[in-house]
Amino acid sequence: MFKLMGKNSDVILSRLKSWRLTDGNGTEGDNLTLTINADDIDGIPPKGEKYTVYLGQVKRDVFEISQRSIELLPREIKLVLTVSPFSINDVTGYRERKSFSWDNTTLSQVVSDCVTPHGFAFFVHPGLQKTVIQHVDRTEESTPAFLNRLAKQYDAVAKPVEDKYIFVPIGQQTSATGADIESITLSLPQGNTTENTHFIRLSADLDGRSEFNGVRAFYVSTEDGTRQEIKTGSKPFKLLGKDKNSKVEAEQACATELRKIQRTGRKISINAPVNTAAFAEGLVILDASFPLAFQGKCSIDSVTISGAGLQPTRMSISATLTGE
Known part of the structure; x- marks a missing residue:
């Protein structure tokens, strides 16, 4: 209800x-x-x-x-x-465009500097907390716009939930409060037709997954000015086009891109009866009752739940099959 x-x-x-x-x-x-x-x-x-x-x-x-x-x-x-924290008056300047630069810091510190002035506690996933940032610029960007851009760089989601701002990798079983999310599991009902009130509709892209197994990037050495290569994973490698500022930055960029490649599979669209535990930063498992092409674990990108009166009726999920 x-x-x-x-x-x-x-x-x-x-x-x-x-x-x-x-x-x-x-x-x-x-x-x-x-x-x-x-x-x-x-x-x-x-x-x-x-x-x-x-x-x-x-x-x-x-x-x-x-x-x-x-x-x-x-x-x-x-x-x-x-x-929240949408505010008509925006007294703390959460949506104001501002500029700032950070050098030799951590991702956790950048998030803290951005959100604590607006009254947020924050949660950065342990796997990202100590990520070294040698240099990053915020250039005439609002707090949510800058953090969303930063999140994309680390294949993560950045968003406020109540008084906490979270920064977690996409597809992790960690909720917006830092607690574990229970995966939801969907099963096909018997007689899966539109006459059945519990029917499920599914569609999937056929060519979603990248063919790369590794990532490579270049950086310019500060010691001798030579252009150095970093590789993560195995052949075939995806080349990151823009040279990085340092070895550490190149290694982090390769690791993030490889994780994204391994995480990203076919795009799945689901229309199903409502499951109140479906959240955008969670997971949905399509069990063995589905045809093989649909089965597996999916990272939920967005959830829309609709209802008539006080009763939920249907939910629509956009998700990415992780290949697990």
């Missing part, structure tokens, strides 16, 4: 016609849309109003109203909520 906790949440829930919740790998894609029957009311909740959202007993996140619209026929109110 869909639940809201916040000011006038009982009124909203009693008039709720439909809703759609989207959870993505990143800060910009997380949102909740509510369509509310407004036949005999004139009041509209103000921007910035906060609501804690639950699906059953699973807490999804804390959202704030960011957009509002109203229609006359049918008379209804539509609210779009974005995950």
Whole structure:
């Protein structure tokens, strides 16, 4: 059952016609849309109003109203909520474009410097905490834009959840709070047709996985100015086009790209009955009841859950088959 906790949440829930919740790998894609029957009311909740959202007993996140619209026929109110810390006033400058540079530091320190001024605790995955950054520039970028760009460099996801900012590798079984996520498993129902309310639709790209088994990159030695090569994995190698600033940076770039190659398989689109434990930074396992081409472990890229009234109806998952 869909639940809201916040000011006038009982009124909203009693008039709720439909809703759609989207959870993505990143800060910009997380949102909740509510369509509310407004036949005999004139009041509209103000921007910035906060609501804690639950699906059953699973807490999804804390959202704030960011957009509002109203229609006359049918008379209804539509609210779009974005995950906190969206703020109309943005008193800490979370979305302000700023410039800064770091030298000889760690990834954990960069994340800390970016988010602690805005009131966040933060969680950087242990495998990334001590990653050495010899130099990085933030150039006229907002905090979420810069951290999203940095996350892509390390095949990770960076996003706020409540008062914590997380930075974790994509596909890790680590939730946005730093706790382990329980993988969800899907099975085909008997008689998988659209007449069956539990039907599952699947589609998959046939040529998603890279043919590379290794990665190589170059850097210029500060000792003698020569161009040096770094290799990770085995043949055939993928060449990273831009020379790196140092041996350490080249090694890290190769390791990250190889992990991405090994993680990234075919793209899978899933439409299925709702599982309230499906989160964008989690995993979904398609068991042996599926045809062989679909079976395996998938890294969830985004989840959209929709409902009518208070009841969840269907979920859509975009995922990447990891090949495991």
